[in-house]
Every structure is written in structure tokens, then in C-alpha cells.
Amino acid sequence: MTSPPAHGTHGPDVEHDAAHPFFQHHYNTPGQQAAAAKLGMWVFLGTEILMFSGLFLAYFIVRMFYPEMVLGSGELLDKTWGGVNTVVLLTSSFTMAMAVRSAQVGDQAKLVRNLIFTIFFALCFMVVKYIEYSGKFSHGIFPGKYFDYERAAQYMIEHGHEPVMGLPHIFFGLYFCMTGLHGVHVLVGIGVLLWILMRAKKGQFGPTYFTPVENVGLYWHLVDLVWIFLFPLLYLVK
Amino acid sequence: MAKTYLHGKPVEGVIEVHEHVSPASSYVKVLSALFVLTGITYAVSFANLGPASLPVAMVVALIKATLVCMYFMHLRYDDRYHVFVFLSTIIFVAIFFTFTMFDLVSRPRLNEEQDTFFRVHQGGDWNDAQRAKNIDKYPALEVPGVPHAADAKADAKADAKADAKAGDAKAAAPGKAP
Numbered sequence: 482m483t484s485p486p487a488h489g490t491h492g493p494d495v496e497h498d499a500a501h502p503f504f505q506h507h508y509n510t511p512g513q514q515a516a517a518a519k520l521g522m523w524v525f526l527g528t529e530i531l532m533f534s535g536l537f538l539a540y541f542i543v544r545m546f547y548p549e550m551v552l553g554s555g556e557l558l559d560k561t562w563g564g565v566n567t568v569v570l571l572t573s574s575f576t577m578a579m580a581v582r583s584a585q586v587g588d589q590a591k592l593v594r595n596l597i598f599t600i601f602f603a604l605c606f607m608v609v610k611y612i613e614y615s616g617k618f619s620h621g622i623f624p625g626k627y628f629d630y631e632r633a634a635q636y637m638i639e640h641g642h643e644p645v646m647g648l649p650h651i652f653f654g655l656y657f658c659m660t661g662l663h664g665v666h667v668l669v670g671i672g673v674l675l676w677i678l679m680r681a682k683k684g685q686f687g688p689t690y691f692t693p694v695e696n697v698g699l700y701w702h703l704v705d706l707v708w709i710f711l712f713p714l715l716y717l718v719k
Numbered sequence: 720m721a722k723t724y725l726h727g728k729p730v731e732g733v734i735e736v737h738e739h740v741s742p743a744s745s746y747v748k749v750l751s752a753l754f755v756l757t758g759i760t761y762a763v764s765f766a767n768l769g770p771a772s773l774p775v776a777m778v779v780a781l782i783k784a785t786l787v788c789m790y791f792m793h794l795r796y797d798d799r800y801h802v803f804v805f806l807s808t809i810i811f812v813a814i815f816f817t818f819t820m821f822d823l824v825s826r827p828r829l830n831e832e833q834d835t836f837f838r839v840h841q842g843g844d845w846n847d848a849q850r851a852k853n854i855d856k857y858p859a860l861e862v863p864g865v866p867h868a869a870d871a872k873a874d875a876k877a878d879a880k881a882d883a884k885a886g887d888a889k890a891a892a893p894g895k896a897p
Contacts, residue, residue: 519798520800524804527807530812531811534812541820542823568757571757578741578791582740698791698792703792709783712757713764713776713779713780717761717772717776719768
């Protein structure tokens with residue numbers, strides 16, 4: 482039993498030892514602090530969705546005006562690598578959700594392990610992206626004006642496709658913008674996951690305080706969410 | 720639990736975690752469902768559904784996205800306000816898409832009404848030139864089963880002539896006539 486703090490004192494009103502050490506003095510309760518952080522994260526995720534929606538709209542417009550070009554160019558993307566990356570990213574989302582759960586139940590070892598798994602799968606995703614991009618670049622398939630039509634056409638003929646009519650460089654411009662922006666998000670995700678991993682190793686997270694783990698998890702699931710739509714639209718179009 | 724005070728008054732449940740902790744098995748189930756759905760989209764893409772393939776792929780993607788949002792992102796058990804923030808974003812995306820599409824679809828008619836003429840994309844002249852260059856450069860790269868690009872080009876020209884006869888203004892654009 483502690484005495485109520487005197488009015489006008491600075492600092493948390495809630496007694497300190499009851500809250501976690503990351504409790505900020507300008508919040509009334511740790512719950513309020515967690516709710517504010519999470520609401521901020523959701524608003525940020527909303528802006529992320531709006532940013533990606535512009536690229537998705539560009540894709541739908543190009544597809545509406547030049548359906549044959551989009552479908553023909555999409556054939557050149559490797560469905561299997563795309564599928565592998567989908568499985569990798571879904572699994573990383575799962576390990577991230579498990580990491581948040583481990584923090585919620587206070588399982589320190591599992592938290593660290595799941596975070597390492599998540600980072601590992603994120604790196605796998607980037608390795609596959611590297612293989613795919615270098616494959617495209619080696620055949621002159623670059624975005625926009627750097628598109629080497631002659632080499633790309635030769636590549637298409639070698640693959641048993643007729644050279645894509647229309648404006649394939651527009652499709653590949655979109656492909657590189659969409660997957661590139663998504664890839665940047667994966668790289669940023671790896672960065673924040675490493676930060677969370679370092680903090681987790683210091684034992685800073687537990688059942689009373691896991692907001693950073695949860696918010697990084699939300700971000701990571703959004704990256705997964707964007708890929709869920711990118712994969713069928715770019716790789717599986719027909 | 721120690722008694723806590725807020726603004727000088729005793730309060731309860733301050734450090735209680737209100738988060739719903741899902742059992743690990745539910746995450747495993749969601750992951751399996753996501754894998755199955757990925758397999759379905761992958762398999763369907765080889766089935767040549769034609770115009771139906773886009774809606775099918777989108778419906779499967781929406782189901783996957785819903786699973787991720789509800790279970791991985793905890794929206795099912797979370798504060799309803801976060802659901803509201805998320806769904807209002809989706810509503811604004813829908814507004815963005817719908818109004819842009821209205822604009823694109825209605826613009827040709829409005830241009831016609833105002834007698835505005837735009838020279839846009841007259842049958843891929845740039846591309847035809849590029850293709851012609853390629854055919855000269857790689858004449859040996861003919862693949863059995865794939866119609867030779869030069870033939871396709873001749874077909875396209877024949878089509879263009881037929882279209883011109885039919886009175887299609889686009890195909891009969893200046894510079895395109897033989």
C-alpha cells in the first residue's frame with residue numbers, strides 16, 4: 482500500500498514499480514501509452530497502403546489499356562520464384578506473429594528465436610529478389626527508358642514467346658517500381674527487426690511491455706499484405 | 720497487485736494486459752490456410768481461366784489478406800478503432816480508384832464532344848520499328864510453334880488495312896498508310 486502522490490508532482494501518477502521501465506511520464510497509464518503507440522502505427526500503415534495504392538492503380542490502368550502487353554510481359558516473370566517468395570514471406574509473417582506472442586507470454590528464448598527466424602526469412606526473400614532482378618537485368622530488361630528492346634526480344638524468342646507487342650518497358654517499369662518499393666520495405670523491416678532483436682536480447686520485453694515488438698510486427702504483416710496482392714497481379718496474370 | 724493511483728484517486732487494472740493472446744495453434748492454422756490459398760492461386764494461374772482469372776486471383780488474395788489482418792495483425796481481437804482506421808484507408812483507396820477510372824473512361828467521349836484531338840499511341844509505331852530492327856538482326860531465331868514475328872507484322876498490316884476499309888479512324892492514321 483503506497484500513499485497517493487501529492488498533486489503537482491512531475492512524473493507518472495501511477496506508482497513506478499508497478500509499471501515497466503519504459504513508461505513515459507506524459508502518459509497516465511501504461512495502457513494509454515501502448516494504445517497511443519498502436520494507433521500511431523495503424524495511421525502509419527494507412528499511409529503506407531495509400532502510397533502503394535497509387536502503384537496498384539497505375540498497374541490496373543496499364544492493364545486496362547494494354548491487356549495483351551501486360552499479360553505477355555507477365556509471362557516472362559518466373560512464377561516459381563514468385564511462389565517461393567510468397568511462401569517465405571508468409572512464413573516470416575507467422576514467425577513474427579509467434580514472436581509477438583512469445584513477448585506477450587514472456588518467453589524470452591522463444592522471442593529471440595522467432596525474431597531471428599523472421600530476419601532469416603526476410604534475407605531469403607531479398608536473395609530471391611536478387612536472383613530475379615539480376616536475371617532480368619542480364620537480358621536487358623530494365624525499367625522505363627533503360628529497357629533494351631533488342632536483347633529483351635531475343636530473350637523472349639529464346640523462351641518460346643513472341644516478342645511482346647506494345648510497350649513492355651512500361652510493364653517492367655511498373656514491375657520494378659512495385660517490387661522495388663516493396664523490397665525497400667523488406668530492407669527497412671530487416672533493420673527494425675534487428676533493432677528489436679537487440680532490445681529483446683537485453684530482456685527489455687515482457688508481458689507488461691511489448692509495444693515495439695507488436696508495432697514492428699504490424700509493419701511486417703503489412704509488407705506481407707502488399708506482397709499477397711503483388712504476387713498474383715504481376716506473376717500470375719493471364 | 721499493488722494499489723495504484725491516478726490523479727490522486729485509486730484505480731484498478733492499470734497494468735493489466737488487455738491484449739488477447741492467441742494460442743500458437745491458431746497461428747499454425749492460419750499459416751496452413753495461407754499456404755493452401757497460395758497453392759490455389761498458383762495452380763489456377765496455369766488453368767487459363769481467361770477473363771475470370773483476375774477476379775479469382777483477387778478474391779483469393781482478399782481472403783489471404785483478411786486472414787493476415789484478422790489473426791496475424793490481431794484486428795479480430797483488437798480495439799475496434801484500429802479496424803476503423805484500417806477500413807477507412809481502404810475506403811479512400813476505393814474512392815481514389817473509382818474516380819480515376821471514371822475519369823479515364825469518360826475522357827475520350829468528353830474530348831470528342833469538345834473536338835479535342837490527341838495524337839496518342841497510333842498502333843505501336845515505335846514498337847513496330849523496334850521489332851523490324853530485331854527481325855533483321857536475329858533472323859535465325861525462329862522458334863517452331865511460334866509464328867515468325869515478320870509474319871505477325873504482315874498480319875498486323877493486313878488487319879490495319881481491313882480496319883481502314885472498315886472506316887476506323889485510328890488505323891487509317893496518317894503515316895500508317897502504305
